[in-house]
Amino acid sequence: MSPLAPVGPAPTPLALDGASVDGSLYTEVTDLARHAPGLLSDPLAAWSTAGLVLLAVLMAAGWWRARSDDAARMAAALSAPLAAAAAFGLNDVIKALVREQRPCQTLHTVTLEACPAPGDWSFPSNHTAIAAAAAVALLLADRRLGAVAVLTALLMGVSRVWVGAHYPHDVAVGLLVGAVTGWAVGRAARRAAPAVRRLRASRLGPWFST
Numbered sequence: 233m234s235p236l237a238p239v240g241p242a243p244t245p246l247a248l249d250g251a252s253v254d255g256s257l258y259t260e261v262t263d264l265a266r267h268a269p270g271l272l273s274d275p276l277a278a279w280s281t282a283g284l285v286l287l288a289v290l291m292a293a294g295w296w297r298a299r300s301d302d303a304a305r306m307a308a309a310l311s312a313p314l315a316a317a318a319a320f321g322l323n324d325v326i327k328a329l330v331r332e333q334r335p336c337q338t339l340h341t342v343t344l345e346a347c348p349a350p351g352d353w354s355f356p357s358n359h360t361a362i363a364a365a366a367a368v369a370l371l372l373a374d375r376r377l378g379a380v381a382v383l384t385a386l387l388m389g390v391s392r393v394w395v396g397a398h399y400p401h402d403v404a405v406g407l408l409v410g411a412v413t414g415w416a417v418g419r420a421a422r423r424a425a426p427a428v429r430r431l432r433a434s435r436l437g438p439w440f441s442t
Contacts, residue, residue: 250332250354250399251339258335262343262396277344279391280359283384287316287366290381294374300442303428308373310428311421312366312414319365319413320358323406327353335399343396357398357406363388364410369418385410 251258265273291312298309332355336347363385371378389403398406432441 254400258399261393262341265344265394276391276394279387280395283388286384290377294370294377303425304422305373306428307421307424308418311417312369315365315369315414315417316362318417319361319410323356323358323361323409330355336396345395345397355402356409357392357402359392360389360403360406361410364407365414368411368414372418
């Protein structure tokens, strides 16, 4: 009589083998990061956190500047944090479907940032998607602030590969997810201009107009 097979769920195969896409490029970047001088490496590593802080400041500045503009521009400015939240939610759904392991887990590389635990999926990059969504929504509201935000989002993507948290394709798709989400939310938000006008006429008026 043959022994019983072990009972338990079969392992779920990864839907995407990131190492076969651009694993060599990822390894080159992380090797460069480890050997780069601190004047270059430290600011890029810090940008993974500092970039999101700057984006929050830019979104607040967009709201403040829109107080003296028309209602549609204010609605677009207010949509930036909503776009960031929507991109985060959509990105998490994609992560759960694709289930790509972090490159530092698959390639066993030494990285600047501590390697996330198995099951903390890599594709696409949440940081990059959030940053891109906020940047594009802000660009629709305020071109000057939006231009700075777009540069911030691009540097965010670079920093996520630099510290070893993501493959380059994780970042590229994160930028795409975020940009599309930010554009869709920002464009739709302009339809909320009548609601902004009502808010401007209410007791909350000083928060939405000068």
